[in-house]
Amino acid sequence: MAQASPAPNPSAAGAHQGVIHQLRNVSFSYDDGGVLAVDNLSLNFVGGESVAIVGPSGCGKSTLLALLAGFANPTAGEIVHTPAPAGRHPMTMVFQNETLLPWLNVVDNIKLFFRYNKGAESKSTIEARVRDLIALAGLGGFERFYPHQLSGGMRKRVAFLTSVAPLPRTLLLDEPFSSLDEPTRVGLHEDVLKIVRQYNMTMVLVTHDIAEAVTLADRVVILTKRPAQIADERVISVSKEEPVLEMRRDPVFLEVYADLWDSLARQIEPAGVRAPSPEVAK
Numbered sequence: 001m002a003q004a005s006p007a008p009n010p011s012a013a014g015a016h017q018g019v020i021h022q023l024r025n026v027s028f029s030y031d032d033g034g035v036l037a038v039d040n041l042s043l044n045f046v047g048g049e050s051v052a053i054v055g056p057s058g059c060g061k062s063t064l065l066a067l068l069a070g071f072a073n074p075t076a077g078e079i080v081h082t083p084a085p086a087g088r089h090p091m092t093m094v095f096q097n098e099t100l101l102p103w104l105n106v107v108d109n110i111k112l113f114f115r116y117n118k119g120a121e122s123k124s125t126i127e128a129r130v131r132d133l134i135a136l137a138g139l140g141g142f143e144r145f146y147p148h149q150l151s152g153g154m155r156k157r158v159a160f161l162t163s164v165a166p167l168p169r170t171l172l173l174d175e176p177f178s179s180l181d182e183p184t185r186v187g188l189h190e191d192v193l194k195i196v197r198q199y200n201m202t203m204v205l206v207t208h209d210i211a212e213a214v215t216l217a218d219r220v221v222i223l224t225k226r227p228a229q230i231a232d233e234r235v236i237s238v239s240k241e242e243p244v245l246e247m248r249r250d251p252v253f254l255e256v257y258a259d260l261w262d263s264l265a266r267q268i269e270p271a272g273v274r275a276p277s278p279e280v281a282k
């Protein structure tokens with residue numbers, strides 16, 4: 001069952017539940033202050049939770065993820081990370097664009113991280129994990145295939161596994177499935193839920209797809225139009241044990257979907273975009 005309730009003060013709640021990443025009054029501007037992308041934003045991420053970040057196009061979602069990843073530094077405020085536990089890579093990212101190396105097969109793409117981090121783990125541990133991941137993502141039999149021999153959904157699966165293989169504590173995803181057709185995307189959602197749970201990862205997902213946010217996240221943060229600030233936040237309790245299609249047929253899922261859409265639509269004014277009927281979420 002899906003349930004949504006306003007999160008009255010999730011940042012304070014998180015403080016008692018193992019906050020691992022903390023954005024404190026973070027601002028960021030491009031072009032020497034010409035384009036303010038993020039404005040005085042504070043947000044906590046608790047270990048083990050999955051958070052979806054949605055917001056209008058161009059509002060600063062990718063910028064926020066880049067700041068969290070350390071690809072850019074805040075122009076004001078600070079970002080604090082607790083140290084990752086031994087044996088866990090602090091963070092990896094799944095990008096929207098194609099990131100597989102065309103001259104490497106499936107297995108070698110998934111193991112790419114370890115080529116550049118020799119000795120990070122024993123060869124047998126890596127081999128065993130890659131085998132498990134391939135099985136979990138239903139890619140058995142395609143180990144020696146090259147990217148051009150795979151479907152779009154399979155390539156996305158492999159790209160996802162390349163980011164999971166280093167065993168990150170936190171997995172960042174920037175609209176990773178937006179190019180896929182709906183049935184393929186739902187299949188990917190099943191894999192993400194399985195793998196994130198199995199390897200106990202924290203997930204921060206940027207998406208424009210509200211159904212994807214409700215399916216994958218425990219909490220959805222809605223951003224304002226640029227410069228990004230937090231407009232709204234919802235805690236979502238969905239049984240991630242159910243198959244995704246079952247979850248999406250749940251009337252409460254559809255209610256949550258419409259509620260989040262209304263909230264997002266308020267940020268996409270002045271056109272006054274109306275939430276589509278909940279049936280769209282099916």
Ligand SMILES: Nc1ncnc2c1ncn2[C@@H]1O[C@H](COP(=O)(O)OP(=O)(O)O)[C@@H](O)[C@H]1O
Nearest residue numbers: 030031035037056057058059060061062063064
């Ligand atoms: N490298 C850059 N240089 C200048 N402006 C940028 C750059 N990257 C993004 N921006 C601007 O910052 C704003 C936020 O961008 P972005 O974080 O990519 O938005 P989103 O991911 O929400 O679509 C946009 O107005 C965008 O044009």
Ligand SMILES: [Mg+2]
Nearest residue numbers: 061062063174
């Ligand atoms: Mg973006």
